[in-house]
Amino acid sequence: MKDIARELGVSVATVSRALSDSPSISRERRQAIQQYAREHNYFPNVIAEQLRHSRRNPSHAIGVIVPELVHYYFSSILDGIESEASARGYHIIVAKSNESYEREVQICEAMLKNKVCGIIVSQAKDTEQYDHFLHLESCGVPLVFYDRICPALNASRVVVDDYMGTMNAVSHLIETGCKRIAFYGAPMNMVIAKNRFNGYRDSLYKHGLELDEGLVRICDNRADAERITPAMMRQANRPDAFFAVNDETAIGILSVVKRLGFSVPDEVSICGFTNGFRATVCDPMLTTVEQRGTQVGKEAADILIGLVEGTLSRDHAEKRIVKTRLVVRGTTRHL
Amino acid sequence: MKDIARELGVSVATVSRALSDSPSISRERRQAIQQYAREHNYFPNVIAEQLRHSRRNPSHAIGVIVPELVHYYFSSILDGIESEASARGYHIIVAKSNESYEREVQICEAMLKNKVCGIIVSQAKDTEQYDHFLHLESCGVPLVFYDRICPALNASRVVVDDYMGTMNAVSHLIETGCKRIAFYGAPMNMVIAKNRFNGYRDSLYKHGLELDEGLVRICDNRADAERITPAMMRQANRPDAFFAVNDETAIGILSVVKRLGFSVPDEVSICGFTNGFRATVCDPMLTTVEQRGTQVGKEAADILIGLVEGTLSRDHAEKRIVKTRLVVRGTTRHL
DNA sequence: TAAATGAGTGCAATCGTTTGCGTAGCTCGT
DNA sequence: ACGAGCTACGCAAACGATTGCACTCATTTA
Numbered sequence: 001m002k003d004i005a006r007e008l009g010v011s012v013a014t015v016s017r018a019l020s021d022s023p024s025i026s027r028e029r030r031q032a033i034q035q036y037a038r039e040h041n042y043f044p045n046v047i048a049e050q051l052r053h054s055r056r057n058p059s060h061a062i063g064v065i066v067p068e069l070v071h072y073y074f075s076s077i078l079d080g081i082e083s084e085a086s087a088r089g090y091h092i093i094v095a096k097s098n099e100s101y102e103r104e105v106q107i108c109e110a111m112l113k114n115k116v117c118g119i120i121v122s123q124a125k126d127t128e129q130y131d132h133f134l135h136l137e138s139c140g141v142p143l144v145f146y147d148r149i150c151p152a153l154n155a156s157r158v159v160v161d162d163y164m165g166t167m168n169a170v171s172h173l174i175e176t177g178c179k180r181i182a183f184y185g186a187p188m189n190m191v192i193a194k195n196r197f198n199g200y201r202d203s204l205y206k207h208g209l210e211l212d213e214g215l216v217r218i219c220d221n222r223a224d225a226e227r228i229t230p231a232m233m234r235q236a237n238r239p240d241a242f243f244a245v246n247d248e249t250a251i252g253i254l255s256v257v258k259r260l261g262f263s264v265p266d267e268v269s270i271c272g273f274t275n276g277f278r279a280t281v282c283d284p285m286l287t288t289v290e291q292r293g294t295q296v297g298k299e300a301a302d303i304l305i306g307l308v309e310g311t312l313s314r315d316h317a318e319k320r321i322v323k324t325r326l327v328v329r330g331t332t333r334h335l
Numbered sequence: 336m337k338d339i340a341r342e343l344g345v346s347v348a349t350v351s352r353a354l355s356d357s358p359s360i361s362r363e364r365r366q367a368i369q370q371y372a373r374e375h376n377y378f379p380n381v382i383a384e385q386l387r388h389s390r391r392n393p394s395h396a397i398g399v400i401v402p403e404l405v406h407y408y409f410s411s412i413l414d415g416i417e418s419e420a421s422a423r424g425y426h427i428i429v430a431k432s433n434e435s436y437e438r439e440v441q442i443c444e445a446m447l448k449n450k451v452c453g454i455i456v457s458q459a460k461d462t463e464q465y466d467h468f469l470h471l472e473s474c475g476v477p478l479v480f481y482d483r484i485c486p487a488l489n490a491s492r493v494v495v496d497d498y499m500g501t502m503n504a505v506s507h508l509i510e511t512g513c514k515r516i517a518f519y520g521a522p523m524n525m526v527i528a529k530n531r532f533n534g535y536r537d538s539l540y541k542h543g544l545e546l547d548e549g550l551v552r553i554c555d556n557r558a559d560a561e562r563i564t565p566a567m568m569r570q571a572n573r574p575d576a577f578f579a580v581n582d583e584t585a586i587g588i589l590s591v592v593k594r595l596g597f598s599v600p601d602e603v604s605i606c607g608f609t610n611g612f613r614a615t616v617c618d619p620m621l622t623t624v625e626q627r628g629t630q631v632g633k634e635a636a637d638i639l640i641g642l643v644e645g646t647l648s649r650d651h652a653e654k655r656i657v658k659t660r661l662v663v664r665g666t667t668r669h670l
Numbered sequence: 671t672a673a674a675t676g677a678g679t680g681c682a683a684t685c686g687t688t689t690g691c692g693t694a695g696c697t698c699g700t
Numbered sequence: 701a702c703g704a705g706c707t708a709c710g711c712a713a714a715c716g717a718t719t720g721c722a723c724t725c726a727t728t729t730a
Contacts, residue, residue, distance in 0.1 A: 011680050016718060026678060046448050047389060048716035051382045051685045069414040079404040082431055091445065094429045096417055110426065113381050251616050258618065281586050281616040346710045351688060361708060383686035386715045
């Protein structure tokens with residue numbers, strides 16, 4: 001700007017006003033300045049702009065914290081956030097917590113310093129203190145949780161409809177003739193785990209089936225599934241179906257069940273939750289609950305931007321639930 | 336700082352120096368100021384710091400451009416970049432090009448404005464002009480390419496050893512008794528496609544086998560693989576093995592081959608390239624070339640930071656090749 | 671003809687830090 | 701007693717932009 005001002009024999013203030021189309025600058029000057037700027041491809045220094053406006057205007061940087069990156073669901077969410085953010089003129093700063101509370105705190109600190117306008121976060125499994133989140137809010141940085149929400153905070157959030165998703169999936173199993181449905185869930189201290197279990201339980205009740213505690217296990221990964229499933233299948237009163245908290249676990253079950261010589265889905269039905277890459281790779285392909293990570297990401301970004309731009313009130317926690325969808329494939333019977 | 340200065344009756348300059356441990360401030364004052372700052376948890380305004388230093392010092396923001404986010408290899412790379420960057424005090428701004436040239440240009444522009452200290456990028460498939468990259472370099476923003484490098488630019492880059500990876504994989508097929516090995520590759524205008532094909536060809540030659548053009552196809556995704564493989568398998572002189580340019584394609588081949596009633600790996604061997612999620616989900620599990628995305632990401636970040644911090648010269652293009660590793664599983668025979 | 675109006679500019683402060691330079695006050699040597 | 705030298709600090713400019721206010725003319729109005 002200084003250069004432009006010098007070359008055109010005007011003051012920096014005039015240049016500034018001309019470039020921002022201020023009506024108080026005469027037409028000819030304005031156009032001359034704009035043209036000169038264009039020709040010398042001038043563009044404003046964001047840093048300086050931000051410093052100037054730091055009191056009033058937030059930056060356009062959204063902080064995103066993910067527990068891990070190499071993970072289908074989180075990738076989808078990141079994808080959704082990126083799409084929504086970039087479409088609305090924001091960019092994203094991504095950091096992964098590695099499921100570590102300490103790292104999460106560090107990241108929050110760093111993002112605060114770097115003046116993000118808000119943060120979209122899924123808690124680390126480790127996290128049981130929330131001071132860092134509170135501190136952010138007290139510094140005026142709005143927070144939106146996704147997936148793993150913070151139960152102690154009444155913050156804005158986006159989650160999938162775990163309850164109904166599971167309910168529908170289990171109903172589908174029952175309606176296709178399954179009577180003894182095993183449930184492999186995540187540890188119950190996670191909200192999503194509880195919701196999915198409730199969906200399972202209520203679906204059984206709705207169809208007049210009883211809940212057999214012997215069919216319920218805490219198991220949310222493939223290794224564990226492969227370890228515990230053989231015993232499950234060898235018991236006299238073995239299950240004729242499995243509902244797993246995620247696709248990975250379902251794949252573990254599938255591989256064991258096949259190895260033991262059961263036919264899927266004729267003897268054993270299996271249903272997962274995610275609908276990631278895995279679901280169409282296994283044989284038969286996996287019936288699963290589509291988790292719509294991209295949609296979750298978009299909603300989260302939408303809320304955050306709403307909060308930042310004042311469309312949404314910061315006093316009220318916006319809570320959105322993304323509907324799931326059952327994708328029926330080869331590991332369950334058709335009607 | 337102003338507040339601290341006022342409260343302690345000194346000038347802002349003194350506060351600044353005290354906080355940066357300048358020896359020209361008396362011990363007592365320095366400690367008093369530091370303590371006061373700590374107690375009122377003061378931390379410097381990065382924006383202002385950057386503005387002040389904008390002439391000399393680069394920011395600590397690394398721009399990362401990925402063609403897509405929901406993709407195993409790119410996720411791994413992102414993971415590697417994030418790890419290396421955060422370990423060395425940088426943060427990453429992530430944007431996806433959606434394989435679109437125009438979007439890529441926009442992103443470069445935006446990142447330039449946002450004063451990233453450098454950019455790590457894999458080109459969109461679309462991209463055939465390179466002005467935007469040249470423009471960045473001319474603005475002093477160093478570039479590091481990964482995966483899809485820009486052949487027209489002599490820029491720093493990290494790629495996997497496609498040639499040797501393929502060579503070893505095909506050798507393994509031959510050594511386990513395969514004689515007619517089909518090759519499904521990506522379009523030959525991509526450098527990685529060419530290298531993999533060369534690895535295939537040279538491995539055949541090395542083992543005294545002839546290259547049969549009838550066994551070579553352009554095919555790099557599952558849908559196409561499922562479409563063209565039946566014909567391939569029905570010809571009189573059908574292949575007894577497949578090498579596919581990525582796991583996804585290999586899975587497509589596997590599903591067709593199984594459906595046609597061939598046994599894997601007894602009648603047909605299959606080898607992929609990536610070693611992503613899919614590889615351990617299919618049945619039998621996929622023999623594949625491990626692409627080590629995380630390592631690629633780390634190397635890329637390492638180069639970029641080297642360039643930024645001056646450890647590496649900007650005049651010389653740093654080119655690194657990440658070694659691949661053959662992971663033998665169930666879709667190929669063992670020795 | 672003097673005063674009021676208003677369009678078009680420039681000055682200077684500001685955002686929060688850093689830093690070159692100047693200087694007050696002290697000690698010390700001669 | 702006076703200048704040199706040193707320590708410890710403050711002043712003010714700078715980074716690149718924005719903006720309230722004042723100012724200069726030319727034009728209109730009474």
